[in-house]
Amino acid sequence: MELETIAQELQIRKEQVEAALKLLEEGNTVPFIARYRKEMTQGLDEEQIRSISEKYTYQQNLKKRKEDVARLIETQGKLTEEIKQQLDTCVKLSQVEDIYRPYQQKRKTRASEAISKGLKPLSEWILKNKDHDLTKEAEKYISEQVTSVEEALQGASDIIAEMASDHLEIRQKIYDSMMHYGRIVTREKKKHDDEKKVYRMYYDFSVRADRIANHNIMAINRAEKEKVITCEISFDHQYCINYAIRKFVRHQSEACKTLIEKAVEDGCMRLAIPSIENQIRSELTERAQASSMDVFSMNLEKLLLQPPLKDKVILGFDPAFRTGCKLAVINQMGKMLEVSVIYPHEPNARVKQSKEELKRLIDTYHVEVIAIGNGTASRESERFVAQFIQEYHYDIQFTLVSEAGASVYSASELARKEYPELSVEKRSAISIARRLMDPLCELIKIDPESIGVGQYQHDLPNKKLKERLHFVVEKAVNLVGVNINTASVELLKNVSGLSAASAQSIVDYRENHGKIKNRNEIKKIPKIGAKSFEQAAGFLRIIDSDEVLDKTAIHPESYELTYKILDALKMDSSDIGSDKIKEALKSCDENKIKKDTGCDDYTWKDICDALSSPLRDYRDSFDKVLLKSDILELSDLKINEKLQGTVRNVVDFGAFVDIGLHDDGLVHISNMSKEKISHPSQIVSVGDIVDVWVKKIDEEKQKVQLTMIEPI
Numbered sequence: 001m002e003l004e005t006i007a008q009e010l011q012i013r014k015e016q017v018e019a020a021l022k023l024l025e026e027g028n029t030v031p032f033i034a035r036y037r038k039e040m041t042q043g044l045d046e047e048q049i050r051s052i053s054e055k056y057t058y059q060q061n062l063k064k065r066k067e068d069v070a071r072l073i074e075t076q077g078k079l080t081e082e083i084k085q086q087l088d089t090c091v092k093l094s095q096v097e098d099i100y101r102p103y104q105q106k107r108k109t110r111a112s113e114a115i116s117k118g119l120k121p122l123s124e125w126i127l128k129n130k131d132h133d134l135t136k137e138a139e140k141y142i143s144e145q146v147t148s149v150e151e152a153l154q155g156a157s158d159i160i161a162e163m164a165s166d167h168l169e170i171r172q173k174i175y176d177s178m179m180h181y182g183r184i185v186t187r188e189k190k191k192h193d194d195e196k197k198v199y200r201m202y203y204d205f206s207v208r209a210d211r212i213a214n215h216n217i218m219a220i221n222r223a224e225k226e227k228v229i230t231c232e233i234s235f236d237h238q239y240c241i242n243y244a245i246r247k248f249v250r251h252q253s254e255a256c257k258t259l260i261e262k263a264v265e266d267g268c269m270r271l272a273i274p275s276i277e278n279q280i281r282s283e284l285t286e287r288a289q290a291s292s293m294d295v296f297s298m299n300l301e302k303l304l305l306q307p308p309l310k311d312k313v314i315l316g317f318d319p320a321f322r323t324g325c326k327l328a329v330i331n332q333m334g335k336m337l338e339v340s341v342i343y344p345h346e347p348n349a350r351v352k353q354s355k356e357e358l359k360r361l362i363d364t365y366h367v368e369v370i371a372i373g374n375g376t377a378s379r380e381s382e383r384f385v386a387q388f389i390q391e392y393h394y395d396i397q398f399t400l401v402s403e404a405g406a407s408v409y410s411a412s413e414l415a416r417k418e419y420p421e422l423s424v425e426k427r428s429a430i431s432i433a434r435r436l437m438d439p440l441c442e443l444i445k446i447d448p449e450s451i452g453v454g455q456y457q458h459d460l461p462n463k464k465l466k467e468r469l470h471f472v473v474e475k476a477v478n479l480v481g482v483n484i485n486t487a488s489v490e491l492l493k494n495v496s497g498l499s500a501a502s503a504q505s506i507v508d509y510r511e512n513h514g515k516i517k518n519r520n521e522i523k524k525i526p527k528i529g530a531k532s533f534e535q536a537a538g539f540l541r542i543i544d545s546d547e548v549l550d551k552t553a554i555h556p557e558s559y560e561l562t563y564k565i566l567d568a569l570k571m572d573s574s575d576i577g578s579d580k581i582k583e584a585l586k587s588c589d590e591n592k593i594k595k596d597t598g599c600d601d602y603t604w605k606d607i608c609d610a611l612s613s614p615l616r617d618y619r620d621s622f623d624k625v626l627l628k629s630d631i632l633e634l635s636d637l638k639i640n641e642k643l644q645g646t647v648r649n650v651v652d653f654g655a656f657v658d659i660g661l662h663d664d665g666l667v668h669i670s671n672m673s674k675e676k677i678s679h680p681s682q683i684v685s686v687g688d689i690v691d692v693w694v695k696k697i698d699e700e701k702q703k704v705q706l707t708m709i710e711p712i
Helices: 002-010 015-027 028-036 046-075 081-087 092-102 110-116 122-128 134-139 147-167 166-182 214-225 237-248 254-304 350-366 379-394 406-410 414-418 424-437 439-443 462-480 502-514 529-541 556-568 579-587 589-595 601-612
Strands: 183-188 203-209 231-234 314-318 326-331 338-340 368-375 397-401 642-651 654-657 667-669 688-700 705-706
Touching: 002 015, 002 046, 015 028, 028 046, 028 081, 028 529, 028 705, 046 081, 046 092, 046 462, 081 092, 081 122, 081 203, 092 147, 092 166, 110 147, 122 147, 122 254, 122 414, 122 439, 134 254, 147 166, 147 254, 166 237, 183 214, 203 214, 203 589, 214 231, 214 254, 231 254, 237 254, 254 439, 254 642, 314 350, 314 424, 326 350, 326 424, 326 688, 338 350, 338 424, 368 379, 368 424, 379 397, 379 414, 379 502, 397 705, 406 424, 424 439, 439 688, 556 589, 556 601, 579 601, 579 654, 589 601, 642 667, 667 688
Parallel strands: 314 368, 368 397, 667 705
Antiparallel strands: 183 203, 183 231, 314 326, 326 338, 642 654, 642 688, 654 667, 688 705
């Protein structure tokens, strides 16, 4: 049943779920399954396999909790067929807890106190009484603990109130009324510290609870936490109270009816409604947090997979005002050639000397591209560089590079080991240059939480966020693959089947034995066992191996099959990557070769791709970085003007696009497509180069609104 539920949720077949779980249980990693076991999962990707694992764990926990609750209710002798059926239909843990609520051992409550005083029989009598005197019955319960009729009746009322609050159908009615007909309403507090009016739109805000956007939930939670607003779910209380009363009031005496009605109303207002409001707020928050993690993960993945700028001498430019701009030149291999500092900006502006030093570095090392960090003073530095290029007539381009987390890396133990003689700021300039040369290799050195491409990331559950982002990093590294002879420990430890210890062991082996010559040699490295080798080998590339397939994404387990395919094509290993083999693959009898060699469809496609383009980089399919030689000012812009920009961040309500202004322009979700879309990620990703048009210019705030829909 669990597997069918998962299959339905993910819109895949049950057999695919079974295959993925079996492979995971055997100790295979998600990247390995997604890449090298497609024939078993019928092509499931990394995200689907991760979802299967997560949902299966949830289903197992749900099943166990159902069994526990059934057992706990049975020990009280109260387990009925109806309760069993109710438990069986639960699809969420919260539904199971609602069923268990009436049977749960409560902490100290008004009802539990009344029960301890022996008033439970009185409450049961009240619910059944038709014509007897209520006061006379209550007098029977006066004791040392219960000193009056009023106290006895209050105690009985408290018990009935809790019964109403725990009643499954009543709770469901309140939940449905709140969630599907209620409204999230926020109001500004009289006193607060929102001087910049960050939360202005929530000073008087109302939206249906089941239609509230995820970013609204996160913003409301933060504003409420900072005591700027109040928030409640407004709904028809009386409708739910009347429903609850009908569940308890039957044919009792008038006095009993009056007491029951008041007790049930008290149970709803004091207990059930606040509890269910908290539950709904919690569910909405969980939904919003999950969405934020999805957005963060998606943005991080696109950032990590930005195409490298290969074979260029790059100058990293770390902007600053007072302390000067740090410059670092790196060669085509990422090796630092020289670092320097210039002061092109106030308060210590030495513009002429700064230009002379920049010219010296460019001329000395034949710099081709300048990578400018996008932090403090970035736009001023961009202007300085653009003017410099025009003044000296250099054929050089520049681009802004996200420096999120650069300071974290620069102050890290890893950076100190790489450049012990350099200051933190100079290390940061090197990191900025390398981020342009190979984003993945450089960003991998930084804790992914420090790479600010999310929304409300500081409001997300830390453990879940860490796990999710680690998955993204691992996925990106394995999609690209790594050169085992040049990869850092940071990169290697994210390879399928490897750990920090085995990654370090590879680096140590390289230092002691020189370059690793072929994939077979990997088996000799300490801490690389048979399973590790199986999981990792296909992702570890050896460019100048004596086995030509070692430089491809083909797994060693498929080498024999690959050579059979080459024979069938009348080709040999020297033809790999040539036009000749591409033509042969196009014109061959694919079905006959697959049948003769026993090759499945998925493996055939992967082997053919590798034979056609053995050194193909997964990242080559994405937009290349947008290089510029000039800048824009807000005063240069005109409404409906067409521009090209780079998507820097994607959030629930739109995307921020760098068009060269001081601040990125916002393309609201409503301005992304003529068709209605549910999320900006359907249209754009971080790093995309997009055409935009100027929609609105706010000179006072120095901001611009953009649209991706061409004006008529």
